[in-house]
Amino acid sequence: MRQIRFCPACGHIPIVKIEEELLQKHQGILIGTVGCSVPLCSDMEGVDAISSAHGRGLSVATSVKRVLGKDKMVLVHAGDGDGLTIGIGEFVHTCLRNEKIIYVLINNQQFGMTGHQMSALTPLEITTKTSYPRKEEYHGIPVHVGKLVRALNPKVKYYRTTSATKEGINNFRKYLEEAINNDGFSVIEVVSPCPTFWGNAKKAYEYSKDYFNSLEEEHICNCKGK
Amino acid sequence: MTKKLLQGNIAAAESALANGLEFGAFYPITPSSETMEHLVIKMHPLKAICSFSELETINLLYGAGATGVRNMTATSGCGFSLMREGLSYMVGANVPSVIYLVMRFSPGLGGLTPSNEDISIVWGVGGHGQSKCPVFTPSTVQEIADCIRWSFDVADTLRMPVIVAVDAVLGQMYELCEIKKSEFTITNKDWAIGANRNNVISSRRTVGSYQSYDDEQIKQIKHVLEREQNMQYVCKTLCEYQYHYNENKDGIYITGIGTTGRVVQEVAEQKGYGYIVPIILNPMYKINGVKKLYVVEVGGTQLRDIMSANYRDAEIVSIVYENAIPNEEDLIRRIV
Numbered sequence: 001m002r003q004i005r006f007c008p009a010c011g012h013i014p015i016v017k018i019e020e021e022l023l024q025k026h027q028g029i030l031i032g033t034v035g036c037s038v039p040l041c042s043d044m045e046g047v048d049a050i051s052s053a054h055g056r057g058l059s060v061a062t063s064v065k066r067v068l069g070k071d072k073m074v075l076v077h078a079g080d081g082d083g084l085t086i087g088i089g090e091f092v093h094t095c096l097r098n099e100k101i102i103y104v105l106i107n108n109q110q111f112g113m114t115g116h117q118m119s120a121l122t123p124l125e126i127t128t129k130t131s132y133p134r135k136e137e138y139h140g141i142p143v144h145v146g147k148l149v150r151a152l153n154p155k156v157k158y159y160r161t162t163s164a165t166k167e168g169i170n171n172f173r174k175y176l177e178e179a180i181n182n183d184g185f186s187v188i189e190v191v192s193p194c195p196t197f198w199g200n201a202k203k204a205y206e207y208s209k210d211y212f213n214s215l216e217e218e219h220i221c222n223c224k225g226k
Numbered sequence: 227m228t229k230k231l232l233q234g235n236i237a238a239a240e241s242a243l244a245n246g247l248e249f250g251a252f253y254p255i256t257p258s259s260e261t262m263e264h265l266v267i268k269m270h271p272l273k274a275i276c277s278f279s280e281l282e283t284i285n286l287l288y289g290a291g292a293t294g295v296r297n298m299t300a301t302s303g304c305g306f307s308l309m310r311e312g313l314s315y316m317v318g319a320n321v322p323s324v325i326y327l328v329m330r331f332s333p334g335l336g337g338l339t340p341s342n343e344d345i346s347i348v349w350g351v352g353g354h355g356q357s358k359c360p361v362f363t364p365s366t367v368q369e370i371a372d373c374i375r376w377s378f379d380v381a382d383t384l385r386m387p388v389i390v391a392v393d394a395v396l397g398q399m400y401e402l403c404e405i406k407k408s409e410f411t412i413t414n415k416d417w418a419i420g421a422n423r424n425n426v427i428s429s430r431r432t433v434g435s436y437q438s439y440d441d442e443q444i445k446q447i448k449h450v451l452e453r454e455q456n457m458q459y460v461c462k463t464l465c466e467y468q469y470h471y472n473e474n475k476d477g478i479y480i481t482g483i484g485t486t487g488r489v490v491q492e493v494a495e496q497k498g499y500g501y502i503v504p505i506i507l508n509p510m511y512k513i514n515g516v517k518k519l520y521v522v523e524v525g526g527t528q529l530r531d532i533m534s535a536n537y538r539d540a541e542i543v544s545i546v547y548e549n550a551i552p553n554e555e556d557l558i559r560r561i562v
Contacts, residue, residue: 027422031289041426048419050292051428052285053315059277059285060292066272067249067293068420093278 005039009201011163011192011208012106016040018173019075019104023047026180028073029064033057033087035079036112055087058094061101073180075102080121081111084143088120095152098184102176105145105187106163108194109211116197121145123211128197145189146215157182160215162191164208191215229402234367234392235260237403238300238326241371243268244405245378248295250274251286253305256338257394258328261300280305284312291321291387292427294418296378300326303344304335313387314353318429320417322381324374325389328397329484331525331549339549340394341525342483348389349508349532360457361508362390365470365487367401369505375408376465382412383460384453391507393484393524395551410464458509468511474500477517477540480561481533483507485551490522493557507532516540520561524551 001020006012016037023030024046032041034054041049052060057076065074083091083105094101110128111117118131120143127133134142149158159175162168172190179186191212198204232240239261242250250269252262253276266274277283283299290297301309306327316323327348331341345363352359360380362373370392377388419425462468470487472494479500482490487503494501499520502513510532518541523529530544545552545560 029419032428038430041428042430046424048422048424049426049428050289050419051319051426051430052288053311056281056285056288056312059282060289063249063251063275063286063289063297064293064419066275067290067295072420089278090282093282 002043002045005043006036007194007196009193009195009204010036011108011190011194012037014169015104015106015163015172015190015192016044016077018169018176019077020044020047022176022180023073023075026073028075029068031057031061031064031074031076033076033078033082034113035082036108037077037079037106038113040077055082055085056090057082058087058090058101058103062094062097062099065099065101070100073102074100075104077104078106079112080105080107080109081119084145085120088143092152094185095149095156098153098155100183101185102179103185103187104176105189106192107145107189108192110194110197112194112197144215145187149187153185155184157184157186159186159188160191160212161188162208162212164191164193164205164212168212229404231400232367232403233260233400234370234397235300235328236264237367237371237405238374238390239264239268240405241374242298242324242378244407245375246296246411247298247378248273249287249290249297251277251283251290251297251299253277253280253283253301255302255305257330257397258300258302258326260397261326280308281312284309284316287323288312288316288319288321291316291323292319292418293420294415296322296324296382298324298326300328302328302330306344306347310347310353312353313359314355314357315429316387317352317357317359318355319427320385321387321427322385323387324377324381325387326374327389327391329391329393331394337549338394340396340485340551341549342393342486342523342529343525345391345483345507346526346528346531348391352387352389358454358508359386360384360388360461360506362388363483363487363504363507364390364392364396365484365503365505367396367399367403370396371403371405372466373505375406379408379410379464380460383464384457385417386453393486393551395485461506461509462511465506468504468506469513470501470503470505471513472500474498477515479513479516479518480520480522481529482522483529486522486524489552489554489557492554493561496554496558497561510536512536518543520545522552522557523547525549
């Protein structure tokens with residue numbers, strides 16, 4: 001990395017370092033999107049990159065993949081606001097087409113860059129600057145990425161991990177290496193702590209671990225966020 | 227090459243294929259769908275994508291353009307509105323593309339009748355920010371084919387999207403047309419991604435306290451400004467003609483674009499006036515000695531605004547037809 005422009009203790013940091021290593025190794029192409037990771041394209045060293053519009057990373061990746069061929073590794077790095085809020089149309093159609101793209105979805109359950117607003121993945125009963133708190137009757141239920149992918153196309157490979165634990169980070173590397181060899185679309189959801197907006201680093205990491213565990217059962221998080 | 231009887235939209239598709247089109251993305255929209263239908267049959271299914279929206283279409287072109295291949299879409303006014311964000315990104319990131327825009331009537335859903343009502347947005351700025359693109363406004367089917375050919379060359383040279391805007395009559399009209407192949411090629415695309423040159427395609431500018439400009443960014447911003455100045459020179463060099471023009475000693479001219487431009491030429495000859503029919507709307511090639519300019523257009527007063535900006539000393543008379551291409555007799559009556 002030329003420089004790291006995330007907040008201190010951000011859950012993105014270990015993830016982007018692993019991505020950079022594997023992109024360099026496989027001479028892959030990074031498709032950056034809009035969100036906390038917006039400086040990523042210019043900060044990663046030795047990687048071809050395209051910085052795309054908000055929510056449109058998968059569209060850009062689709063054409064890059066089709067022009068450059070099946071063997072080229074194409075990785076889209078997006079957040080939950082980008083990928084599943086504004087970009088859910090792109091996500092749905094890429095799942096249906098099963099394009100050979102790796103999609104790293106950093107899920108911090110909010111719009112981080114714009115300052116802690118509710119996203120489509122913000123759990124119920126969680127307070128953000130635009131939900132006091134999130135209620136089903138006002139804001140609808142949050143997206144469950146795993147269930148959505150399974151419903152859309154069972155052929156799509158879906159992985160879930162967290163950058164809040166060492167084990168989760170190791171799993172991310174394992175999943176990403178596996179995804180490079182997959183034939184179709186691979187979605188890696190990474191539950192990522194946001195120390196800036198979930199209180200402090202300790203609270204954010206605890207909250208992310210609880211949230212990650214709650215995803216196994218159902219998408220209603222009872223953990224104590226900010 | 228022999229001349230073939232081709233529809234305007236199909237001539238656009240054929241000309242694109244003859245000039246190295248490698249990637250297309252489309253969403254069906256009347257009155258431009260024939261271009262999509264033709265290219266989807268002629269191209270490999272992986273390289274001609276039927277996208278799920280115009281938002282996806284323009285971003286597919288962004289990705290394809292970033293790899294350096296020639297790419298194109300066909301759309302109409304409603305679709306173009308959705309594409310403007312992506313278009314702005316492409317201008318900012320210096321990605322070439324060709325957008326074939328078949329204009330239809332009225333804002334919103336409007337109607338399917340022909341009009342010139344999108345020229346103001348394509349002439350002013352393509353998308354948000356300083357994103358002016360070259361704009362071609364052909365007036366015959368042959369000119370559609372020619373403009374598509376030139377637009378690929380201009381897009382590759384300037385590294386930016388180019389818009390070819392025609393009205394619905396011209397898109398649907400059949401005329402004899404010769405598809406020509408451009409002799410101009412740019413083979414050195416070392417800015418493109420995909421060959422591990424560590425290139426970054428981005429429209430992002432970091433500003434203010436977050437990070438001060440570095441040399442590379444200043445160079446990039448300068449490039450955007452210089453490109454606008456270069457546009458005039460490049461379009462003049464690469465395009466065989468920039469307008470149809472007939473001189474008038476009194477300085478009285480009639481102007482119109484597309485199908486209206488053809489009517490204007492006939493009427494001007496009968497009235498003994500000069501005419502200006504721009505084939506390249508942006509950058510505008512100005513004619514000297516214009517004292518009075520009748521601006522004939524369909525739908526709104528957009529061409530009047532463009533001509534007022536370019537011919538500030540001339541007296542501008544606006545003649546607007548609500549929703550139909552003017553006929554000669556009526557236009558002669560209205561030009562006093």
